[in-house]
Amino acid sequence: MFEGHPVNRAAAERRAGTLTARRSVKKANQAAWLVNAIRCIDLTTLAGDDTEGRVHRLCAKARQPLAAHIVEGLGIAEMELHTGAVCVYPTMVPHAVAALEGTSIPVASVATGFPAGLTPLAIRLAEIRYAVEAGADEIDIVITREHVLRRDWTALHDEVRQMREACGHAHLKAILATGELETLRNVYCASMVAMQAGADFIKTSTGKEGVNATLPVSLVMVRAIRDYEMVTGHRVGFKPAGGMKTAKDALAWQILMKEELGNDWLRPDLFRLGASSMLADIERQLEHHVTGRYAASHRHAIA
Numbered sequence: 001m002f003e004g005h006p007v008n009r010a011a012a013e014r015r016a017g018t019l020t021a022r023r024s025v026k027k028a029n030q031a032a033w034l035v036n037a038i039r040c041i042d043l044t045t046l047a048g049d050d051t052e053g054r055v056h057r058l059c060a061k062a063r064q065p066l067a068a069h070i071v072e073g074l075g076i077a078e079m080e081l082h083t084g085a086v087c088v089y090p091t092m093v094p095h096a097v098a099a100l101e102g103t104s105i106p107v108a109s110v111a112t113g114f115p116a117g118l119t120p121l122a123i124r125l126a127e128i129r130y131a132v133e134a135g136a137d138e139i140d141i142v143i144t145r146e147h148v149l150r151r152d153w154t155a156l157h158d159e160v161r162q163m164r165e166a167c168g169h170a171h172l173k174a175i176l177a178t179g180e181l182e183t184l185r186n187v188y189c190a191s192m193v194a195m196q197a198g199a200d201f202i203k204t205s206t207g208k209e210g211v212n213a214t215l216p217v218s219l220v221m222v223r224a225i226r227d228y229e230m231v232t233g234h235r236v237g238f239k240p241a242g243g244m245k246t247a248k249d250a251l252a253w254q255i256l257m258k259e260e261l262g263n264d265w266l267r268p269d270l271f272r273l274g275a276s277s278m279l280a281d282i283e284r285q286l287e288h289h290v291t292g293r294y295a296a297s298h299r300h301a302i303a
């Protein structure tokens with residue numbers, strides 16, 4: 001059904017370029033867009049030296065992403081702003097669950113041998129079940145890139161289907177690792193197969209590939225989401241992730257979502273920004289919006 005779908009790289013790059021150049025967000029609206037980005041951030045730490053303490057600090061930031069004077073200056077105290085989720089490795093899930101108790105912030109866990117995904121399937125499925133039992137609400141799985149490179153869509157579908165089942169009530173985000181899929185046509189096909197196999201979100205990257213989230217790749221994925229909705233009536237979310245560090249990135253990806261999928265995809269149930277360090281720049285820009293000056297970056301806590 002989707003194999004013959006043409007994807008033209010030059011056209012995708014052109015469209016991605018015009019999206020951000022043409023439609024600059026007006027200054028007055030910028031703060032609102034940045035606050036919305038915070039609602040959609042999967043605040044992430046995925047490092048070999050992660051500790052309980054680091055996860056607790058991250059969760060504190062997820063609960064209160066902006067300094068009190070910025071919240072006051074923006075007049076958004078009532079909003080009880082928090083990030084879309086916290087995203088960690090499986091053994092860090094209990095720490096995140098404990099630190100987020102009493103909030104509605106979901107805990108997301110990567111699983112399935114993240115980031116390469118090259119452990120045996122039974123172990124990858126067991127890892128999902130471990131994270132869900134530990135309290136994860138969302139599981140970010142990685143796919144086997146070889147299935148895509150060999151265009152073995154049946155194998156890819158079976159794998160994601162089994163992962164979907166292992167997730168139980170938890171949401172599944174399928175990381176395609178687009179930087180390793182060679183062509184945009186592969187990205188489109190892998191998106192379609194992941195959605196058909198039950199992914200609640202499709203996600204660009206682990207943050208560990210040589211090339212992570214880019215706008216042209218994201219364009220191809222959101223068009224797949226659009227096509228999938230047209231055929232099935234089912235809405236799948238999108239999560240660009242990896243290498244996005246600035247408030248400008250947060251605006252660019254939101255413009256993409258609005259232009260290609262509409263306002264419904266600017267909400268955390270259908271859009272997440274996977275990032276470990278983007279919040280710091282967003283907070284800096286919002287502080288400037290409120291006070292007219294930039295604080296030294298060391299004054300802003302992690303993320």
Ligand SMILES: O=C[C@H](O)COP(=O)(O)O
Nearest residue numbers: 206207242243274275276
């Ligand atoms: O899913 C999120 C990514 O792993 C974060 O990547 P980053 O550290 O480049 O922001």
